[in-house]
């Protein structure tokens with residue numbers, strides 16, 4: 001089932017269902033794109049047709065924001081749960097370590113992807129990370145060549161909201177990786193350079209507030225939330 005947020009389609013799946021779907025991508029013949037639309041992406045896509053088309057035609061679109069779950073309930077098209085990008089990524093990594101799958105990481109400032117890879121190897125010694133590239137490269141061709149040479153089963157790309165979706169969509173066919181997923185700033189968290197909110201704050205659905213305090217320069221980006229509420233709830237009532 002699909003839930004619509006201001007013209008952006010989101011798949012109504014649980015974490016377990018998302019994992020099962022990605023499992024089918026890994027056994028399939030076509031490269032597939034996994035995106036995690038949040039209010040910021042939904043607002044940005046209103047004035048960006050390329051982004052809108054990419055998100056709407058991705059193989060799997062996961063609701064990465066508690067406000068989306070709340071809004072979906074108010075609209076009487078309830079989402080089963082929030083599926084955050086970083087949680088899904090870590091579950092995929094865990095499964096990859098067990099099943100011997102090849103992982104390639106791309107994104108973050110120089111060193112971040114390597115540090116994240118080292119942390120993941122520490123936690124999952126059997127994990128096969130075949131490559132880790134920084135996200136500030138000048139030539140696409142070089143990065144694409146490196147990724148293709150390692151023939152990964154899964155590619156995780158964190159180049160910032162909007163940019164990462166477009167980069168992957170443009171190169172998906174050429175890269176020909178069975179499952180590619182956008183991950184925002186997850187490599188910063190996994191590497192330990194940034195902290196995720198403590199579990200109790202996550203449980204209270206206040207992760208956004210924590211980020212506002214710890215990264216105050218993000219406040220402008222968080223204006224997406226009232227815009228999202230306007231687009232999905234109030235505009236409909238007017």
Ligand code: UDP
Nearest residue numbers: 107108109135136158159160161184185188
């Ligand atoms: N980033 C990158 N290349 C760029 C721009 C950004 O690798 O040209 C990385 C940045 O270092 C950070 C991530 O993209 O790791 C930020 O993504 P975003 O802001 O979407 O993540 P969020 O904070 O929303 O999870």
